[in-house]
Amino acid sequence: DAGITQSPRHKVTETGTPVTLRCHQTENHRYMYWYRQDPGHGLRLIHYSYGVKDTDKGEVSDGYSVSRSKTEDFLLTLESATSSQTSVYFCAISEDRAFQADEQYFGPGTRLTVT
Amino acid sequence: SQKIEQNSEALNIQEGKTATLTCNYTNYSPAYLQWYRQDPGRGPVFLLLIRENEKEKRKERLKVTFDTTLKQSLFHITASQPADSATYLCALPTSSSASKIIFGSGTRLSIRP
Numbered sequence: 193d194a195g196i197t198q199s200p201r202h203k204v205t206e207t208g209t210p211v212t213l214r215c216h217q218t219e220n221h222r223y224m225y226w227y228r229q230d231p232g233h234g235l236r237l238i239h240y241s242y243g244v245k246d247t248d249k250g251e252v253s254d255g256y257s258v259s260r261s262k263t264e265d266f267l268l269t270l271e272s273a274t275s276s277q278t279s280v281y282f283c284a285i286s287e288d289r290a291f292q293a294d295e296q297y298f299g300p301g302t303r304l305t306v307t
Numbered sequence: 308s309q310k311i312e313q314n315s316e317a318l319n320i321q322e323g324k325t326a327t328l329t330c331n332y333t334n335y336s337p338a339y340l341q342w343y344r345q346d347p348g349r350g351p352v353f354l355l356l357i358r359e360n361e362k363e364k365r366k367e368r369l370k371v372t373f374d375t376t377l378k379q380s381l382f383h384i385t386a387s388q389p390a391d392s393a394t395y396l397c398a399l400p401t402s403s404s405a406s407k408i409i410f411g412s413g414t415r416l417s418i419r420p
């Protein structure tokens with residue numbers, strides 16, 4: 193998985209509790225992304241980062257926040273988990289090569305269940 | 308905003324035949340288009356990228372075409388094998404950032420022996 197780890201790999205939590213998912217990379221890639229994948233919706237971008245402390249929203253960012261204090265770590269936080277946030281979460285990384293397209297490399301995913 | 312449609316939620320074909328998957332987009336023509344493979348319980352894996360000025364790209368048994376007039380990409384697997392069974396996703400950049408891409412919902416391909 194191209195030097196990308198996600199933790200935890202599985203989590204069950206209760207509605208209203210805070211949850212933090214961690215993505216760690218050893219590739220020194222500039223861009224990091226958080227996606228969620230749900231049946232019928234495919235992969236949807238939650239937030240992404242284009243450098244340390246530089247983040248931006250994706251298409252489904254409501255209810256999520258992110259932080260990136262180091263190049264290698266990108267955290268996704270659900271401040272107050274809801275059942276609609278039950279999903280599989282993927283982290284991805286890509287290089288920054290100006291004027292060229294970059295493929296993304298994905299982590300193994302975290303399966304989150306909110307009861 | 309850009310939308311992607313991958314025709315056929317599922318495709319079942321006989322081993323040895325050519326599998327053809329379709330990806331259509333609706334708005335602006337992207338500078339490139341990507342195809343990924345995803346196995347159950349795992350993250351997507353990048354397969355191929357084709358740029359807008361390329362009509363066709365090949366990699367081993369894989370071939371991708373890109374028709375900007377039709378706003379369509381076709382993904383072919385020749386001499387298909389049961390090991391090719393997976394979900395295949397197409398992806399292309401959003402208009403605002405070449406490093407931010409959107410994904411289609413995928414086509415689940417099953418190759419029967």
